[in-house]
Amino acid sequence: MEKILVTGASGMVGTALKEAIPNAIFVNSKMCDLRDKESTERLFYNKRPDKVIHLAAKVGGIKANSENLGAFFYDNITMNTNVLEASRKYSVKKVLSLLSTCIYPDKSTYPLTEEQIHNGLPHSSNYAYAHAKRMLDIHSQAYRDQYGCNFITVVPNNLFGENDNFHLENSHLIPAIIRKVFEAKENNSDIVLWGDGTPLREFTYSKDLAKIILLLLNEYDERAPINVGNTHEYTIKEVAETIMKIMKYEGKIIWDESKPKGQFRKPSDNSKLLNLGWNKKDYTPFETAILNTCEWFTKNYPNVRGIT
Numbered sequence: 001m002e003k004i005l006v007t008g009a010s011g012m013v014g015t016a017l018k019e020a021i022p023n024a025i026f027v028n029s030k031m032c033d034l035r036d037k038e039s040t041e042r043l044f045y046n047k048r049p050d051k052v053i054h055l056a057a058k059v060g061g062i063k064a065n066s067e068n069l070g071a072f073f074y075d076n077i078t079m080n081t082n083v084l085e086a087s088r089k090y091s092v093k094k095v096l097s098l099l100s101t102c103i104y105p106d107k108s109t110y111p112l113t114e115e116q117i118h119n120g121l122p123h124s125s126n127y128a129y130a131h132a133k134r135m136l137d138i139h140s141q142a143y144r145d146q147y148g149c150n151f152i153t154v155v156p157n158n159l160f161g162e163n164d165n166f167h168l169e170n171s172h173l174i175p176a177i178i179r180k181v182f183e184a185k186e187n188n189s190d191i192v193l194w195g196d197g198t199p200l201r202e203f204t205y206s207k208d209l210a211k212i213i214l215l216l217l218n219e220y221d222e223r224a225p226i227n228v229g230n231t232h233e234y235t236i237k238e239v240a241e242t243i244m245k246i247m248k249y250e251g252k253i254i255w256d257e258s259k260p261k262g263q264f265r266k267p268s269d270n271s272k273l274l275n276l277g278w279n280k281k282d283y284t285p286f287e288t289a290i291l292n293t294c295e296w297f298t299k300n301y302p303n304v305r306g307i308t
Contacts, residue, residue, distance in 0.1 A: 002093075004217075005047055007034060007083060008055030010305075013098070015163040016210035017053065025049060029056070034079040044086040053213060054083050054097040058129075062194070062262050064170040065126035076132035084139050088149055095151040096217055099137060099225060101202075101266050102130045103155070111269040114155070114225050123263040141223050150221055154213065157229030157268055161206030161289065162296040167306030173201065173236065174290070175306070177243050178297050185249045192254045195261025197237030202268060204229040205289035212278060219276050227268045230283040236261075242287060246294050 008014045009026030032043045058075040087095045104112045105120030122130035140151035160174040180191040212228045
């Protein structure tokens with residue numbers, strides 16, 4: 001059997017992959033600091049994987065990104081560089097690396113298609129993280145051209161699901177709202193959200209992405225990145241109201257319009273994925289996925305990442 005190594009094993013997508021490929025080699029930051037070149041090469045020397053799913057990244061929401069630009073760039077560029085170089089050095093047959101739709105230019109033609117990635121600057125709120133992810137794509141293509149490496153890159157949109165990070169300052173939109181609603185309900189208080197609720201976002205359930213990753217690991221070998229996210233758009237207000245309904249919270253939202261609301265919209269085109277055999281109906285319905293995530297959070301609170 002092929003040996004598959006997964007970085008970022010303790011993260012949300014890594015956890016989802018454990019259900020899909022339980023026999024893979026799952027590596028988290030406690031097992032190996034991928035920012036350290038020697039440690040990374042030692043890992044690859046010892047494990048000798050045939051394929052690598054590179055999920056490890058320093059991630060966060062708009063607040064964490066805008067306040068930690070240098071750290072986000074350094075940690076991500078270093079991890080990515082070390083993983084790809086170790087993969088090349090130890091003759092890994094295929095590497096699948098995860099990008100993000102934030103790599104797309106702030107000013108683009110919609111929907112976002114893969115060839116537009118380098119056509120302009122990303123949004124100012126997370127440009128450091130976005131450029132680090134862009135360089136992961138460039139690095140993958142450069143190794144393909146010089147060394148013949150089968151390194152591919154995958155572009156999901158906003159991810160959510162069980163085992164997410166629920167830190168109030170470092171998390172993404174959905175986990176932050178879930179925690180705020182849960183704690184506001186416990187304390188009989190209102191919740192405060194950034195912006196005005198009008199920006200539009202696409203969301204993909206982590207367990208759907210795990211299935212897509214396995215599809216691409218077997219079926220996609222192209223040099224160009226591939227969009228894989230669910231392309232249905234929701235306003236941030238709609239997302240918040242859906243979570244409030246599921247969690248039976250009757251308080252109100254106070255929109256803090258003094259805070260940045262981020263890019264207004266960034267709809268993506270997933271037609272390449274659909275042409276590979278993935279069907280729009282294969283995505284878990286949004287409300288079902290939100291319900292699963294809210295129930296998991298409620299059951300495991302406060303012993304979830306970002307709180308304990």
